[in-house]
Structures are given as C-alpha cells and as structure tokens.
Amino acid sequence: MNESSTGLSAPGAAAPAETPSTEPAVPVTAAEPNGTAGGRALAGMAVLRSSAGRNLGLVVALGLLCVVGVVTAGDRFADVDNILTILRLAATIGVVSIGMTFVITGGGIDLSVGAILALASVWSTTLATQAMANDVHWLVMVVAALAVGAGCGLVNGLLIAYGGVVPFIATLAMLASARGLAEILSDRRTQIINVPAFREAFNGEVLGIPVLVLIFVLVAVVGWIVLNRTTFGRRTLAVGGNPEAARLAGIRVQRHTVMLYVVVGLCCGIAALMLVARTTTGSSTHGTLYELDAIAAVVIGGTLLSGGRGTIVGTVFGVLIFTTLSNVFTLNNLSISVQSVVKGLIIVVAVLLQQRLASRSKT
Amino acid sequence: MTTQTHEAAEGPLLSMHGIIKKFPGVLALGGVDLEVRAGEVHCLLGQNGAGKSTLIKVLSAAYQPDGGTIVWDGGTVSLTTPVAAMGLGISTIYQELDLVADLTVAENIFLGHEVSRGGFSRRSHANAQARALLERLGHGEISPTRPVGTLSPAAQQVVSMARALSHRTRLLILDEPSAVLDQEEVRNLFRVIRNLTAEGVAVIYISHRLEEIRQIGDRITVLKDGRTVATGLQVEDTPTQDLIQLMTGRSIEYVFPPRRPADDFGDPVLEVRGLSVSGVFSTVDLTVHAGEIVGLAGLVGAGRSEILEAIYGARRPSTGTVSVAGRRLRSGAVAASVRAGVGLCPEERKSQGLLLDHPVFHNITVSTLARFSRGGFLNGAAERAEAEQLTTALDVRPAGVNRPVRNLSGGNQQKVVLARWLMRECRVLLLDEPTRGVDVGARTEIYTLIRSLADKGVAIVVVSSEIEEVLGLADRVLTVREGVVVHEAPATELDESRVLDLVMEGSVA
Numbered sequence: 001m002n003e004s005s006t007g008l009s010a011p012g013a014a015a016p017a018e019t020p021s022t023e024p025a026v027p028v029t030a031a032e033p034n035g036t037a038g039g040r041a042l043a044g045m046a047v048l049r050s051s052a053g054r055n056l057g058l059v060v061a062l063g064l065l066c067v068v069g070v071v072t073a074g075d076r077f078a079d080v081d082n083i084l085t086i087l088r089l090a091a092t093i094g095v096v097s098i099g100m101t102f103v104i105t106g107g108g109i110d111l112s113v114g115a116i117l118a119l120a121s122v123w124s125t126t127l128a129t130q131a132m133a134n135d136v137h138w139l140v141m142v143v144a145a146l147a148v149g150a151g152c153g154l155v156n157g158l159l160i161a162y163g164g165v166v167p168f169i170a171t172l173a174m175l176a177s178a179r180g181l182a183e184i185l186s187d188r189r190t191q192i193i194n195v196p197a198f199r200e201a202f203n204g205e206v207l208g209i210p211v212l213v214l215i216f217v218l219v220a221v222v223g224w225i226v227l228n229r230t231t232f233g234r235r236t237l238a239v240g241g242n243p244e245a246a247r248l249a250g251i252r253v254q255r256h257t258v259m260l261y262v263v264v265g266l267c268c269g270i271a272a273l274m275l276v277a278r279t280t281t282g283s284s285t286h287g288t289l290y291e292l293d294a295i296a297a298v299v300i301g302g303t304l305l306s307g308g309r310g311t312i313v314g315t316v317f318g319v320l321i322f323t324t325l326s327n328v329f330t331l332n333n334l335s336i337s338v339q340s341v342v343k344g345l346i347i348v349v350a351v352l353l354q355q356r357l358a359s360r361s362k363t
Numbered sequence: 364m365t366t367q368t369h370e371a372a373e374g375p376l377l378s379m380h381g382i383i384k385k386f387p388g389v390l391a392l393g394g395v396d397l398e399v400r401a402g403e404v405h406c407l408l409g410q411n412g413a414g415k416s417t418l419i420k421v422l423s424a425a426y427q428p429d430g431g432t433i434v435w436d437g438g439t440v441s442l443t444t445p446v447a448a449m450g451l452g453i454s455t456i457y458q459e460l461d462l463v464a465d466l467t468v469a470e471n472i473f474l475g476h477e478v479s480r481g482g483f484s485r486r487s488h489a490n491a492q493a494r495a496l497l498e499r500l501g502h503g504e505i506s507p508t509r510p511v512g513t514l515s516p517a518a519q520q521v522v523s524m525a526r527a528l529s530h531r532t533r534l535l536i537l538d539e540p541s542a543v544l545d546q547e548e549v550r551n552l553f554r555v556i557r558n559l560t561a562e563g564v565a566v567i568y569i570s571h572r573l574e575e576i577r578q579i580g581d582r583i584t585v586l587k588d589g590r591t592v593a594t595g596l597q598v599e600d601t602p603t604q605d606l607i608q609l610m611t612g613r614s615i616e617y618v619f620p621p622r623r624p625a626d627d628f629g630d631p632v633l634e635v636r637g638l639s640v641s642g643v644f645s646t647v648d649l650t651v652h653a654g655e656i657v658g659l660a661g662l663v664g665a666g667r668s669e670i671l672e673a674i675y676g677a678r679r680p681s682t683g684t685v686s687v688a689g690r691r692l693r694s695g696a697v698a699a700s701v702r703a704g705v706g707l708c709p710e711e712r713k714s715q716g717l718l719l720d721h722p723v724f725h726n727i728t729v730s731t732l733a734r735f736s737r738g739g740f741l742n743g744a745a746e747r748a749e750a751e752q753l754t755t756a757l758d759v760r761p762a763g764v765n766r767p768v769r770n771l772s773g774g775n776q777q778k779v780v781l782a783r784w785l786m787r788e789c790r791v792l793l794l795d796e797p798t799r800g801v802d803v804g805a806r807t808e809i810y811t812l813i814r815s816l817a818d819k820g821v822a823i824v825v826v827s828s829e830i831e832e833v834l835g836l837a838d839r840v841l842t843v844r845e846g847v848v849v850h851e852a853p854a855t856e857l858d859e860s861r862v863l864d865l866v867m868e869g870s871v872a
Contacts, residue, residue: 231741234741238729248697250698308720
C-alpha cells in the first residue's frame, strides 16, 4: 500500500503533520464581512451576531485563506493531493476538537487531550497489544485506545465533578501524568506498528476519500446531532450556561460533567488511532500541544469559553482554517515560528471581535 | 441612655432631604429625610424592602441618588465615589464583612491605605497603629498579626470597625451588626459603640431587634416603602407599639385572589418532619395539603430560603425527612425531588433559576426533557409547541419562545420559571420570593396564577419578605425567627403588625 504516503504525499505536508494547526482564522473572517460591508457596519454586525452569520464569517475566512494559498503557491496548493493532505491533518486534531467543544460548552476545559492521546497511542501499540491484535483482530488496538481515552476522561470527570478540583488543575495533572505514563510504557521509544490489517483499515480510501477524513466527518456529524438534537446536548448547554440553575432544575450536574470528560476522552482515543495509522507509530510525544490547538479551534469557531454556547460547525471550520493556514505557510517556506506568531494574532483578534459582538447583542 | 453633649452647640452632622433613587420599574427611595447628629446612635427602622439598604448605599456612594440633597457638616456634598464618601469620614460596615481572611488584622485594617514608605510596607508601624485603634475600641487583646480568618465573627466585626476608624470616621453605619453575635458579644459591641459616640462619632444603627434599639439607640427614623414616615423620634419616648404601627400599612394595595374555605383542602401532600440543617435552622415540621398555600414569614437570614432548599434537596439536611404523597424523598438529591413532583422557583431568579442567554423554551422544558425525547433525541417542534401553549396561557410578553429569556422583564421571567413547573405538572411547588423584582401589574397576575395552581391541587409553600404578600396569598402562615418556627396560624387570624412583631423578636407584650 502506498497508504503510508499519507505522510509524504505532499512535500510540504510532512512538517505541518506534527502540528496540525488549529489556530483561529475566524477573526479574519469576522473582520472581512465588516470591511466589505463598507458603511453598513451595523448590518454586518447584525448578520455576524446570528449563528449563521458567524459561520458565514468562518466560511469567508477559510475562502480567503484558500485564495491566498492559490495566489502564493498556485498549483501546489490547489492540488487534490494537497487538499487531501490538509484534510488528513485536520482530521486528527478535528476529532479532539469536537470532544473539546463538548467540554467547553459544558463549562469546563480539558488540558490533557494531547497527553491522553499519547497514552492511548502508546497503549494500543505496545508489543503485547500488537501481538494480541495480530492473533485475534486489529479491533483489539481500537478497543485499547478507546478504553484508555475513556478511562482517563473518567478520572478527570470524577476528580472535577465529585472531587471538587477545578477543571484546569485536574486536567493539568492528567496532562503531566498521562504523558509520563506513556513514556514509561513505551520506554520513550517510538513503537512502530506491525499490524497490517490495522493500517489497511485506517489508511484506506472510500470513494477516493481517505478513511481518516471520513472518521472526522462521522465524528463531527454525530457530535452535531448530539449537541443540537439530544437531551445530552441540551443538558450540556444548560450545565455550561448556569450550573446552579441546571442543578435546581433537576439536572444531575455532577454526573453530566463526568460524562462530558468521558466524551472528550473517547475522542482522544479515536484521534490516537488516527494518528497511529497516519504515522504508523505510537509514541509518547504524539499530540504534543494538541490541547492548545484544540482550544484555539473551538474558541475561534464561536464556542463560548465560559460555557453555555457551542457550535460544532464552528469548530470544524476553526480546525480547517488553522490547518489550511499551516499548509499555506509551509508551501511558502515560512517557518513554524512565523506560523505560531500569526496563529496567536488570529486568536486574539477573533476573541476580541467576538466580545465586541457579544456585548453589543446584550445591550 | 447616653445624652447628647454635642447637639446643643452644632447643627446636625448629616442631613439628607428628599432622597430619591429609582431602579428600572421600581422607586426604591421616594423621598427620604434623615438627620444625624454627632455623637448619637441613630436607629434606622423599617421592614424588608423599606429602603434601608438602598439608603445606606447612597450614603456610602455605592449608589448615586436620582434626587435630593445631602448636607454634610454644614455644606452640600455630592457623594460620587466610595472613596469620596470615605474621605468625608463616612464608613459602612455591612452584614457580610468585607475582610480578607488570609491577611492579618493589621493588613486588613490598613487595606487600601497601607502604611508604607517608598512603596515598602512598614509592618511594625502598621501593627503599632492597629494596636492603638483596637485599644481605642476596647479590644486590645486582638493581636494585629493574627490572620483575620482565625478570629470569631465578633472579633472580625471589631476589626472592621478599627478599619473604619483608621479612616478618621465621623459617621459609622452599622448594618445589622448584632445578627451574628451572641448576647455577651452584643454587650461588648454596645460598649464599643458608646466609646465611639463619646468621642463624637455618629452611628447609624440598623437592626430588626427592637429590644436592642431600646438599649443602644438615641433617636429613630422609620422608613416605609422608600419614604421617611417618622424621623427624630426619641427612643425613650416612643412605645414599641407605635413603631410597629409606623412600619406597617402599605401605600400600594395588592389584589389577592380569593381563598378557598379552610376545610376544602385535600390529603397531605408534602410532609416535612424534624428537618434541620445544623447552624441554619432546626426541627422544622410542616404539612401542606393538596390545594393549600403555606406561607413562611421571617426576616432575610432567618432561614426561610434554606428551609425551602432543604425540602427540595438542594441543601443536605443534617436530620429530618421529607415525604411527598407518602413517599420519602432521598435527602439532598434535587433530581429525585423533581422526579417525585417537587418544583422550586429560587430566590435569585437570574443566577439560580434561569439560563439567561438561552431561549425561553429551553428554560421551560429543561426539567421536562424526557417527555420530548425518544431514545435521547429531542423533538424540538413538540418542545416549542408546548412551551408556546404555556407562554400564551400565562401571557408572557413579549411572545416568542425563541427569544433569549434575558430580554424579558422580571415578571415575565418569573412566569417562565413557573411555566417550567406547570409543564412538569408538579405536586409540590416551593416559591422563594416569587414577586421580587416584579412590577405591580405583573404581581397580581402571579398571585392569581399561584392560587389557580393551588386550586388544581398543588401543595404550595411561599417564602416572602413582604408580610403583606404572605398574609394575602397564603392560607396558613408559619413565622420563622433565627432558624426556628416560632408561630403558626391561619392567615385570616393574623394581621401585619402581629406578624411583624413575631418576626422581630416579640418585643410587644
């Protein structure tokens, strides 16, 4: 299979692969409609305030980014292989970001996503696991990764909901210990996977679309449905919007909080499998700084960091914007450092803009 | 009683004339006059909501008045910032002491105006000055270097007063200072107050304990409905009966729906037995029948809200049981109570009751989601439709269930909370201050709604700071004082002054 080509399909893609960028491109977006609106700034604001408007802003931002990509890198950017590379890179961090959207919407934060991902990647690729996978079925690896992710999420959730530890600290502790445990398990060595069936399953294509991308699409669709169309989603919004009111309305806030962290943990498990498949390795260094990329994507997507409002569509755009940004920068031979600076700027501008809009809509 | 040595020579230290303070939809102060002399203890009396707190917030510049004049020491002043008020020598000590627990006594006393030179704090200087202030208050035994968090509430209060003195205070406002103190501590407090007045400091003293006012007060001003109804009353010349009379009787008459005959109630629905939360309230027994409205009267802080919360399971009781229709509720479990058919409209509607940025229908269906879900999937159309029916029936304005509830007025927000429990068809409804922040017109609607729920067989408990509301709405009234139910009677056998007397510690013979 030249599935391994995932990593090398585009010359420029290899570097960004390590840091599928998730940074906010939204601010650009948001600023854009305003600028084009010219004198009708107020009308622009009104549109932006609506959820459709916010997403429109994200679409415009992504579109602009693509224009920049085509202008500066021409065919190297507007190439099917390159687009697929962007999507494959976006897929892993995208799945993590969907989970993060739930936790943040529910009023929490999870700093340990990258570490959980690393631990799940290592645990599912130990010699023992791989041996069992070869003997029984490659699904053994899948189960291992999901169980590790959900387990870590459960620990986070219990500590936060019943232990009363603030999410920042509880998940910070998990960040440290999960990655440490991953290092111990792997002895700090990169674990090459040797389960052909697993690699085939994950690195294949369906109708020309990489399986990894399909997994991302599936997770996003399920995430959207759960957040917008189920009691779980509604309760998530309520718990994040006003935990005390939610409690007094009869929602079991503690139990729900635990479930939210299990959800994000599961997403990390899925993402771990995707990363293992893409890199054909499990490693304690996988997913480094994913927490920041995921939070950034969620925030520029329009999810309220203080909870109570969340948008899966926004998050997907946030992820795509950051990944595309990285790709464009890499194609233009700009350093990772420059990318980081721009990402930071984008986050700040996005949040400033959102705050302006939010304060206007309240008055 | 202390006699005024300063009064003859000088004019009043403070006089306030026609002070007006408006809040959206409410006239909190509608023309208050107050005159305080140096060296006197001036008591401010009035029911909950009479405007005492608003008035002292105007004095400490936490609020800006919309009208009226303030004369301080002979000259008209406008108190624009708390710092300006402090600069004149006005200090306020609130019920909730604003001390920093982890800082030392001296650090707290000089918080904001630290003793320093060139940016470096001078600890020994500060400690010495703090000790001097504490000794002036007769409490030299409090060490300036102790963390405030390790002190008793009484000692913390002394620290607050020392802080006020450190600002060269000429007028000290004490808001229910005795609420957290035992008898011995109250005597101590009075000694401190007398030390201060002997030095010419004026004290505005707010308390609901008429007995105390007799002991410490020189003159009294009575507020009712945001107006001064009597001022400059000499304590020794004014019978308690007169004071109660001044505080009662309302200028606005609310219309209450008619009660049903007393023998017309159904079976007991809510049964509370020996319910206690240690340190808050003890051994509450309460039975509410189907169709009955029971009112809990009492001062803010008497434990009324806590009783409701404990019944609801939002607060874990130390002892006691709650049963609904004969089945015992799991204690401290809100979700279980809700499933058993209990609903609560909390005191703080915005922070405890509503998801402010969520649409109206989310707020209504939040406790009834199971009804609209199949396999976890919500039927949004059905949700909206049922919510719409309720908002139409309750005349929630503006109409539209997709509107964020934040944009509604207080009365309409309360209707939304009530609609939540209407949708749930609950059997027991606990209402905490159901008309707080609700304008006069909407009040009547809410009263009618509450009564109609009772007529459908719901057992209702109402807590209100407004005695008139409890009397007008409830069939039976329980009076709570300092965590104990001290009296129970049918509402028709009570009048406002009787309840006020019960609530304020029975000072009328």
